[in-house]
Amino acid sequence: MTDEKAPERDPEAVSKFVESFAAQLVEAGLQRMPARVFAALLSSDTGTLTSSELSEQLKISPAAVSGAVRYLAQVHMVSREREPGSRRERYRVHAGQWYEALTNREAVIKRWEHALREGVDSLGADTPAGRRLAETLAFFEFIDGEVIAMMERWRVRREELFGAS
Amino acid sequence: MTDEKAPERDPEAVSKFVESFAAQLVEAGLQRMPARVFAALLSSDTGTLTSSELSEQLKISPAAVSGAVRYLAQVHMVSREREPGSRRERYRVHAGQWYEALTNREAVIKRWEHALREGVDSLGADTPAGRRLAETLAFFEFIDGEVIAMMERWRVRREELFGAS
DNA sequence: CCTTAACTTCACAAATTTCTGAAAGTAGCG
DNA sequence: CGCTACTTTCAGAAATTTGTGAAGTTAAGG
Known part of the structure; x- marks a missing residue:
């Protein structure tokens, strides 16, 4: 009911979920950064985020994003997509894909x-x-x-x- | 066919297995000491070892054994037994018990x-x-x-x- | 081609974890 | 009751891991 046109989710609530879910992943053996990046993707509306969005949202350096994403891609928990006509890269979590990775x-x-x-x-x-x-x-x-x-x-x-x- | 009465296994071979299996456990997220202790128990003939046997076989301090065993007991991968009539404690891996812990x-x-x-x-x-x-x-x-x-x-x-x- | 925007790699500082020796329990046995 | 044989706890040294800034690389767009 605000006058914003895109119904931005409460960033506070999102962040709270991201951190608490990430904490669980860490406890299960995932490294901290990959866990946070993954949780952020999981709770994004499109299921995709760019490097800079991640960097900003999680308050971490681009280098950290790069490392985390490389790991996540390696274990097939996220996939990377090139936006055609831009150097920007997009990272995606396929809803049905990632827990197959557990497998x-x-x-x-x-x-x-x-x-x-x-x-x-x-x-x-x-x-x-x-x-x-x-x-x-x-x-x-x-x-x-x-x-x-x-x-x-x-x-x-x-x-x-x-x-x- | 030696003249030893107890057929001692080749300690070299045992150690090789212990370290290589422990390495796999570590890669799967277990800490190093618990992994080594567990592997040692798994490859012992009786499935039980005392603290000092572990300490000696793995070349680690009694303190390290204590910490590793505490952890393993907590996650139900080993159980502790008191030898009646001795302060000595025995740690055991039940063959059928431990992977239930994975569960x-x-x-x-x-x-x-x-x-x-x-x-x-x-x-x-x-x-x-x-x-x-x-x-x-x-x-x-x-x-x-x-x-x-x-x-x-x-x-x-x-x-x-x-x-x- | 050159500029620039984006990602990646690398070396290092900081934080964390791991293992040890030493001290402190604890219970059996004389 | 206290000696002795084990085990556990604890503080700290050493090793490892983590995250960053800065330099390097690559390709889009002029």
Whole structure:
């Protein structure tokens, strides 16, 4: 009900959410800057922000934005887009895309499996320790398959709930 | 085939596995000392080690062991046992117990959900950002249920593979 | 081409985290 | 009751991580 034409959200409220969600991400193991940048994108209206918008909103240097975004892109939590006809770059969080990245723990799991296999070999499959490692390995192999099926079910569910593909 | 009565494993090989598996755990977000301690327990024959054994094997101070173990116990990755009739404490990794702790990310997820709910409220459920947050929230709620069912299936599977309950 | 707007890289200062030695508990055992 | 064998706590040194300013790079637009 103000006379502003674009209904600007209360920056105070946005910032409050950004910081509190970022804090949770940090606690879960993400670095601080990537967490804040990601939270900011998640709570933006378009799901996209430019480098300078991020820099301004979060009060951090362009260098920090650059580093954070590079990391986030690497783990597929955001994607980068070039605005045609401008040097400006836009960073985007696809609603449906990012938590699939959580799934990409898969790469991590593969490495765990590798390390465990080596362990089973070098300690001996017939030793108590070897057996313990083998069981852990079996667990991860199980998880591998389950996660894939689970994400399949989620896509179906999501369709039900929100319609859009 | 040596004349040693207890068939000591090659400490070299054990150490190699411990360090390489610990490295993976670190990369996944665990702190260094807890990771090393945990890997050492995982590759021990009995699945238990005393404080001084850990201290010696990993070449770290008793203080470091104490800190690492406190953390691991807190997140339920190891349990502590008192040897009756001795001040000595024993730390144990239950083969089937520890990866259930991975599941206890559950607590983490609950906090994420809380933060997201607040975000939806304060940004407005009818805004684009609000809708994005709501979808993310729905995803986590979905995961909650799935993980529980998945662990159920694992227990069945484990029974098949290894027999022991 | 040259200018300029944008992003990236790099070296370093600051903040944080990690590990240790030393001191202080705590409980078994004589 | 106190000695002894362990473990935990704590303050601080050392290592690591983080974020910045400044210089470097790249491409759009004149």
